Amino acid sequence: MYKGIHSVPVLFDFQWQTPHSKHEYGLPPIGDDVQSFYRFPRHTNPKQDRHLWEVKADFTKAIFVANCLGKRFIEVSQDLDFFEVCKDFIAFLPSKPARILDAGSGAGQNAAALAQEGFTVTAVEPMPEFLSAARKRYKSASITWLKGSLPDMACLNMGTAQFDFVLIDGVWHHIDSTEREMAVIRLSVLIKKGGICAISLRNGPAGLGSRVYPTDTKFTIQQFEKHGLLCIFEVQNKSSILPNKENVKWARIVLQKC
Template structure:
């Protein structure tokens, strides 16, 4: 059983139900509006808060080298079981510090945070953004989604504004290249009025570098 990491409340207990619920969400269906911002394969991509691994496995199938970070043991094990042949590294680590990942001192062409950022409180978001930026190579992209709407019972979520997220990213040299409001891909969430903001940032290339 997972030891709760701040922001993961409710996920370990509901992992079997979430596994079945999330299996109905396809990679293309979830990310279609921003897929053209993904780097060409082969690229190095980290999927932070990978859940049951749908996106990580799809990215690996496209030829990318993928590290998938998930702090909830039950979800990470579900990802391994659902995608046994996917060439993905499944890593136990968590925001806001990402201590395991950052200790490697590697950088990525893309950092994905899908349905993750809203689990962090204000102080954690301020701590996390510099770490996200440090994981990106110059010219790399960070792809994030922010959830808006009622919070499911037993979960810890905050209604984070795009404006705050854009400001925090800008302070770390991440330039906004896309802001898109979308409905939920899940009918039950649409019925509850849940919407999403998709944000794509590009890490600035230092002056003098090609």
């Protein structure tokens, strides 16, 4: 490193909906992880210009590939069939036109399928790119699209039981243990008495994701039980429906508020 140049960490992370395999979307890897640390000179002189431009080029490449991954993720997600991906949850859907929350709605395919079935759907997603893609693709669907995220989902009214059913598909592994505890408390308030919370739990290599945490089905169930949601369905070791995900397994749980 050049004398007088300080290291400034630069982090790029899709957070909730990052693709987790370097090859699953048909794009080449760009290194061990999208999360990379680049050295940016805070003070330069002409002799250091070449180094600066090399760093900028590397950073631009990382952002370009990450943007490609985001676009590819949207395409792949919107091609998924809700009734295949979430088939374990179908039997627990409430009567129409019950209110459903899709927490971490990604590219919007699950919310759109539920709206088409006649449910009143609210979709919450933190990534503006994904929200925009969802609104564009499913503009005819009667869905309330909101920018927000677990654990607080501040975009929703506070302190009121609003939903008959909450779907959390492919999200829980993107929030850490502290956020999960906060999310359980928040969900216990948002769900009506007798209402359902359906969650998919991912375990396996993180791939390109830099914000991916292991999940524990038993512990997750215990967390919800402490706040009045009892497990009424559990299945484990389900294979991913995406290619190149042999080492990724899913558990699915359904909880009901007492």
